[in-house]
Amino acid sequence: MHRRTRIEHTSxxxxxxxxxxxxxxxxxxxxxxxxxxxxPLVLTVMGGAAVAHGATAVYDVSLRRR
Numbered sequence: 822m823h824r825r826t827r828i829e830h831t832s833x834x835x836x837x838x839x840x841x842x843x844x845x846x847x848x849x850x851x852x853x854x855x856x857x858x859x860x861p862l863v864l865t866v867m868g869g870a871a872v873a874h875g876a877t878a879v880y881d882v883s884l885r886r887r
Contacts, residue, residue, distance in 0.1 A: 839877065839880070839881050842877055843874055843877050843878065843881070846870050846873050846874040846877060847870070847874060849866070849870060850863075850866055850867040850870040850871075853866060853867070854867065
């Protein structure tokens, strides 16, 4: 599997940066949900973060692998 995904070209600093970005995209809404009063603004941020996280995941598994 590693040979097919060319892990030697797709891992490293850029891979770590993408995962750090994805962690941030999840962490911000979780912290907001724990600390803030849930209102339409918080729900909008959570929804936007979910969309951003999904887009980053698609980028990570498909577009970057070529």
